[in-house]
Structure formats: structure tokens, C-alpha cells
Amino acid sequence: MKKLSLALLFVVSSVAATVAQDLKLPALSPSSKITQEFSTSSIDISYSRPSMRGRKIFGDVVGYNDVWRTGANGATKIKFGEDVMVGGQEVKAGEYALYTIPGNSQWEVILNKGTGNWGASGYDKKDDVARFLVKPTIMPNEVQTFTINIGNITFNSCQIDIMWEKTKITIPVKANNEERLNASIDKAINKPNIPYFQAATYYYETKGDMNKAMEYVNKALAQNPNAFYMYNLKARIAQRQGDREEAIAAARKSIDLAKGTANEAEYKRNGERIIRAMSSKR
Template sequence: MKLLPTLVLAGGLCSVAALPLQAQQLRLPVMSPTVRMRQDFSTSYIELAYGRPSKRGRDIFGKLEPYGQVWRTGANSSTRIKFGEEVKFGGQVVPAGTYALFTIPDPKEWTIILNKDTSQWGAYDYRPELDLARVKAKPRTSNTAAESFSIMLENLQPAAADLTLRWDKVRVSVPIEADADARIMAQIQDAMKTDKKPYFAAAQYYYSTGKDLNQAITWLDESIKQQPSYYAYYWKGKMLQKANRNSEAAEAARQSLALVKQEKNEHSRDEYTRLNEQLLKEVKGKK
């Protein structure tokens, strides 16, 4: 019986001795968690990676992050932004690639910087000679304070968006634009030289962007020759309607309705039936 306390004590001593090793294995909450995001944009994407600090009762701009000094624009490693294609960043041309995103806060005008050195921790080794672009942006004041710093892509359009930084009561935005049309037109031109010509996709793009309707209709006819489909006939009808060729548009809608009856997917069948019936109503009695 006297051995038991000794064994318990020995066990307790072993536990105490093991504590430092166990503490190294703990998974603790991260004060400034890393955010990684990828957004489809234009014909490619935009990626962001940054540490997201919190306010925690502190005064941020002018205090924690001094005015007039280069800020890593987040926490921990420097913030990184990657463009999958050439863009205009605040009006300045930026080639596809990955860049460090730095800022210089100011009460009246921020400086947003894209720098070629993406391997930095913070902004301690920031070198202005590696800047690719510097953009001025006016800060806006919000009524409510954001507890956590965030970088977002707002007002997203097919080839345009605003990169918005927000923390505390401050918001700063920089416009990003891409010339998607030039790339898509180049893709179409190259693809039409191959054996697998994208007739349907090219026709839809021409229609949606207000380009040559006759060319779009010609491509749709080629698509229908290869594989007649209710959706190709429907879109041919829409293009003919836009070209004021209403009797031909009505005929295309009727052909689409005949084919859609064979569609096994109930939702697709109902949707294209509705669309074609609507198209017929719109062109009825029009020449």
C-alpha cells in the first residue's frame, strides 16, 4: 500500500516533465488568420493571400498603422495578389503574375503599391525600386467599424471589379479592368482554324456583345448542321429576332419546340418550352 503514493507521485512528475512537449503540439487560435481566395475574373482569375488582423479595441490608422509609412496591408507575410492575365490596376497596365500589395495610409489619400518582391515578411525589407505600380485612392469613412481587416472584390463585372480594403471605419478601393474582348476575339480567331470550331459559343459571344449578327447566325447554322439541338434553334431565333427577321425567328422557335419535347430533363424541357413560346408571342404578326 505504501508503494501507491510513490507510483502516483512518479506519474505526476512524468506528466509535469512532459508538459513542454505537449504544449508545442497544441493548436491555438490564430490572432491574424490567413485568408486565401480565388475569384474568376475576365478570361482567367484573381487570387489573394493575406493575414487578417483584428481591431481588438485599438485605434488603427494613424496609431497602430502610422500615416505616411509603408504597411504590409494585413498581418504576418506581405499580402500577395495574383492576376491570371494582364489588367489595368487603377488605370496602370500590370502584366499577369503575382505581386506584393503594400499601402501607405493617409487621412486624405492612400497610395496602393504593387511590388515585385513577394517573399517578404511584413514590409521591413520593402524596396521601392521593385515597385511595378503606384496608385492613389481616396479613403472613405464608414459609420460602422469593421473589427477584422478584409480585402474584397466588389462591384464584380465580367471584366471589371473594385479591389476594396476595409478596416475600422476606413474603406479604400482601386478599380481593376481587363480587356476580355481582345482575348476572346483572338481565341475565336485561332479556334476557327482548328478541326473543332466553337460555332455555338462564338455565335453566343457575338450576340451578347453586339457584334456581327449575320456572322453569329452563320455560325449557328454550322453548329446546327453538326448537331441539331433545341437550344441552338432557340438562340438562332433570338438572333433572327434581333436582326428583325421575325418570320425566320418564329420558324426557328417552332423547330426548337419540336426538338425540346425529346429532352428528358424536366426542368430544361419546361424552361426552353417557356422561352420559345415567349419568343413566338414577341414575333407574332411581325415580318
């Protein structure tokens, strides 16, 4: 009888353990991952997202002047695929823990080598690789669930926005890629399948050498004479150069070639805007 009871207890315990392993409940602070292409690589962020749940957050749940994990559970991790400037400070490619010290009028942002830390536990200042101040802003509407977003992306800059409750901070990121990309373009131009249009777009968007931009867009058009979007770029380059006749002619050509396409309205609107702007310059 004793052996039977022990056997029954073993079976019940095994079943309970199996049920516990199979039980999946919603997380209070679910994990999230962001992968954003940036410059010639990417930025990856892994973090957990707590919600307000009727609580006062900053100055209460998250204390002022205390090191915070910038989320929940393990420390928030951020990985840069190339060397960048973060908050005006040089940061090498690699993965870091993203800590913050919230304050009423300013926050301190910290990138730290302690990526294996659980929350702020184990944080050591000597492992900091960057530390800088940012000003928080007050948003008109509450963000119920802690959110990190990467936006305002250009060829060489972006911003990381951290938002919760009505508080938002913005972390500026810049890639020092101009010299490297210029060299890459010069190298690519001397190979088959020359990316003239991409090169022209790059110089225009980065406000670089407009003479090179015009040279490359003209070469792209020689290969693609009916590309209305290329004529639109040519019009914008000529506008920036102050070449009234060239800008208007290219804008009109773009509008004409775009007729009957799905993009007709957009390119008509863009072209007419350039024509109006340049017509006033005599």
C-alpha cells in the same frame, strides 16, 4: 544524485518542448487564399485577416498616409496569371506585394516586387511596378474581419474589393485579351469538335461582331436542334441586331423547347422579356 537531477531536467524540458510543438491555438489574423479564374488564367491572393475587436481601424490602428501591408503579418501577395491592366496601368504576369496608403478621401494602391517583406518592413519604392489612386467608399454596415474579394467578373474585366470597418476600395482589373481570344476562336473553328456555341457566347457577351455571333449560334443549333439555351442566345443576339422577327421566333422556340425541364421557368421568363421588348418595336 546530480546526474539524476540533470536527467530529470532533460526529460521535463523535452516533454515541454513536445507539448509546445503540439499546441495549436487560433490565430488572431488567420491566413486566407483566393484563387479566381479570370480571362484565360487566374488571379491568386494570399493575405491575413485581422478583426476589429472593438478597435477603431482607419486613422488609428491603420494610420492615414502610412504604407500599409493591406492586412496583417506578411505583406499581402497577389499573382496575375497573364498580363493585365490594374488601375489603368500595365502589369506583367507574376506575383507582387499589395501595399496601400490609406487616406481619408483617397487611397494609394501599390504593386511592389517585395513579396518576401514582412508587413511594410523592407518596402522600397524603387521596387514599385504600379501605383495609382482610388476613392474609398463608406459601406452601410461594418465588416468586422478584413476582407478581400474578387467580383464583377466578365470575359475581360473584374474588380478587387478591399473591405474593413465601413471602408471599401475597389481596384479595377482588365485583361487585354480581345485580339488573342479572337485569334484563338478563328483557329478553333477550323478544328474538329468546333466550339460554335462558346464562340457565339463570347462575341455576344463582349459586344463584339454580332454577325459572327449569329453565324456561330446557327451552326451550333444545326448540331443541337433541341438546345433551348442556344435558341435563347440566338434570340438575344437577334435582339441586339434589331431583328424583331428573328428575336421573337427564337425566343418562342426557346420557351417551347424548355418545357418540362428544370430550367423551364427561367427560360420562359427570359424569352417573354425579349418578346415584350421586341413586340413594341414596329
